[in-house]
Amino acid sequence: MNKLGFLASNDATIEKSTPVNKLLVPVEYTHSCAIGQTGCGKTTSYIYPNLNERIKNQHAILLFDYKGKEHAALKAIAKRNYRLNDVVEIGVPWGVKINLIKYMNEAEIRELTISIMGLSEKDPYWSATGSNIIVALWKVIKGYRSILEAAEAIDLKKHFEDALTSFEYPLDLTFRSFSEITRTQEKLTNFATKLPKLITKFTQIVDNELKIAFNENNKEDVLKEFEELTINLMNFIKTAENDTKALSIFEEVQKATNSSTTIQTIILSMSTTFGTISELDAFNEDSTDLIEALNNYKIVVINTKELHEGLLSSFVNSLFNELSKRIVQPKIAPVSIFIDEAQRVMNKSTDIHIDVLREAKVDIFLAFQNIQLMIEALGENKFSALLQNLTNRYLFKNILKFKDFETDKLKSFEYYNEENKEKYKAEALFLTKEELFHAQREYFILHDAYEILNIQEHSQKGILLFNSHLFNQKQIQIQYEDGFIEIVKIKDVHLEKKALSYMHRVYKSFIKEEKTDEIDQFLHNGLTMEETYNALRIIKKQSRANKIKEYYESKISS
Secondary structure (H helix, E strand, O other): OOOOOOOOOOOOHHOOOOOOEOOOOOOOOOEEEEEOOOOOOOOHHHHHHHHHHHHHHHOEEEEEEEEOOOHHHHHHHHHHOOHHHEEEOOOOOOEEEOEEOOOOOOHHHHHHHHHOOOOOOOOOHHHHHHHHHHHHHHHHHHHHHHHHHHHHHOOOOOHHHHHHHHHHOOOOOOOOHHHOOOOOOOOHHHHHHHHHHHHHHHHHHHHHHHHHHHHHHHHHHHHHHHHHHHHHHHHHHHHHHHHHHHHHHHHHHOOOOOHHHHHHHHHHHHHHHHHHOOOOHEEOOOOHHHHHHOOOEEEEEOOOOOHHHHHHHHHHHHHHHHHHHHHHHHOOOOOOEEEEHHOOOOOOHHHHHHHHHOOOOOEEEEEEHHHHHHEEEOHHHHHHHHHHOOOOOEEEEOOOOOOOHHHHHOOOEEEEOOOOOOOEEEEEOOOEEOOOOOOOHHHHHOOHHHHOOOOOHHHHHOOOOOOOOHOOOOOEEEEOOOOOEEEEOOOOOHHHHHHHHHHHHHHHHHHHHHOOOOHHHHHHHHOOOHHHHHHHHHHHHHHHHHHHHHHHHHHOOO
């Protein structure tokens, strides 16, 4: 059987003195890392065995799939341990959707804006203005989102949603909302100038509903019922007064005859940046709470291939921040987090809160090729601090030597345990192609992936391969067990329903307009409207055929 992973070295090439072991990290939440070049065996002898062990021990799992391929191994390992139904996939069309911005704080939003807009300390005006504008938008949307949530609890949410819609404000706090607001200068100006009117409208709604409630209920009951809503309204007004000065620039633009080139450039930069993120449906909807999924012992894999590295780093920051809050909870699910190519997921703004995560029963597994890549990503001081907090460090083959270890002389699957300075050969966990294929197909069936994409029955014998470029063209790859890959067209079920509905409307109007003696006769004979329409269609078709026949007969005779 074919195997995925690295071929084991010939035993004769391994020193007899090198002991063989399973590289399993003890469950002490003290975190670990594996450092080694591509092909050294990190994935099959460090990530897979520990993934298998933690899944077997009922841990919640979070795997960052930067290459877009490791989801298959995760499903196969989960299937081995009878937990395939616990797998939750994010970042693919058949997966669940999350809101990337959900747990981000002000500092993370600011850092992210500077990072993904390409702003830097060398351009202080651009850096300050761009990040201040986005932070102001974030605060405003976050402010009225809190009002919506409080209003929902007392069945008043629709009043506020209608007000937001009438002022052309987005209802949700997502990157897609940022994209909508920053798409043009006109939209940004609209957002800024209509904010006072929105506050007035919100206040009117609360005033009216309070009067109705006071008229129908006990005063103390009303005060208690409306307390959270009014507090959130006061906070929103305070935010609008004190934290939105960056938006005043667009009020000035509205009054001026010409806007500056700098402002137009900033708007273009923002619309381009957030426009790209907004196209990723999987990361702009709040259908699944990631923290809740982990607290419920789910095995989560996130396809991060399409995410900007700055965005990914900010998301990881906010996620770890939220997980660290679990220390106050009496009973929590143990969480194991696996990050391969860690230098692509972390940067200088990353703050992992290693010590707090231990108390929150979160264990981190990092893998990267060499320390230089991590130093470039994090900075020397931050990487040094991170490394010291990773209790278990395993050094695989690497041409860049690690301190006093001759890692350049190691063979595949050989590694040094830095703690005891001993050399070992790790026992790899291999997954066959058949195992990978059947685990994925079973997963797709369990989660209705074929139905979601409206894949034809004959193609459901294969597995789905996600390619964003093809998917944007309404196509997807299907791979069969023999390795053959075909590209099939995806039918949009929603569009099909709309088209069918449209045709039904045309049909009804046709029946009303076409009141001929023939129709009356058909209806008189007990046919339904639809049967009558089909009968007429056949008659007209036959009539056309007769005319064509007559035409050619006349041609032949002449």
